[in-house]
Amino acid sequence: MHVPAAFEELDSVFADAWARLARGAADRKSALHTMTVASLRQDGSPTARTVVLRGVQPADRILRFHTDRRAPKLAGLAAEPRVGLLLYDPGARLQLRLDGVAEVVGEGGLPDRLWDRSHPGSRACYRQPVAPGASVDGPRVAIPPAGEPAHGRENFAIVQVRVHRLDWLFLNADGHRRACFDFSPAGEGPSPEGHGGQGIAAGWTGRWVAP
Numbered sequence: 001m002h003v004p005a006a007f008e009e010l011d012s013v014f015a016d017a018w019a020r021l022a023r024g025a026a027d028r029k030s031a032l033h034t035m036t037v038a039s040l041r042q043d044g045s046p047t048a049r050t051v052v053l054r055g056v057q058p059a060d061r062i063l064r065f066h067t068d069r070r071a072p073k074l075a076g077l078a079a080e081p082r083v084g085l086l087l088y089d090p091g092a093r094l095q096l097r098l099d100g101v102a103e104v105v106g107e108g109g110l111p112d113r114l115w116d117r118s119h120p121g122s123r124a125c126y127r128q129p130v131a132p133g134a135s136v137d138g139p140r141v142a143i144p145p146a147g148e149p150a151h152g153r154e155n156f157a158i159v160q161v162r163v164h165r166l167d168w169l170f171l172n173a174d175g176h177r178r179a180c181f182d183f184s185p186a187g188e189g190p191s192p193e194g195h196g197g198q199g200i201a202a203g204w205t206g207r208w209v210a211p
């Protein structure tokens, strides 16, 4: 079974994983264009949902998605901002599990710009008159009305997840491969058994682990 050359060294595994995430955000056809976000509800119970991966900033360790400010997940994230992100590319036989901390950004230049750039069809979702998750009398009650371009902006927010762990798993008939990368704030340095090589960004430490 073909093993990409990048999968031989921790440095290149790390760089390749972030490059794949960036391509996933940019390419609607990529298997990494959607991800599962796991978080806690306000009552502490676990839940997960699919979202579209909208942006990746490797240098800042950020993955971004868009959401409706009225959605229940926001109340849960306010109480517990730690989240798990899960992506799987069946073609590449690659799973990426990321741990991070979510920040909801509703106001400001970035959400304004992203709103302006978003597809009219995507904007329509934010004009839905009823909050996501609220009970309605039937399937047609919450259909978004046509509206002005700015209408719905008040319900639009971006969620930025700042990642501090990346768990990489490659499925391979000749032996699965798994690596774990952890970020520590500057000054703490890499862990003794870890490896912070050239391809691994500052603050990150990688290690091979048993799959």
Ligand SMILES: Cc1cc2nc3c(=O)[nH]c(=O)nc-3n(C[C@H](O)[C@H](O)[C@H](O)COP(=O)(O)O)c2cc1C
Pocket: 034, 047, 049, 050, 051, 052, 053, 065, 066, 067, 068, 071, 072, 073, 074, 132, 133
């Ligand atoms: C393919 C797909 C893409 C989705 N993308 C998003 C998204 O980008 N943002 C979002 O808030 N919900 C998205 N959803 C809906 C969520 O999965 C979820 O149903 C909704 O956000 C309500 O979640 P909550 O009750 O946990 O707030 C998507 C669902 C699917 C099936």
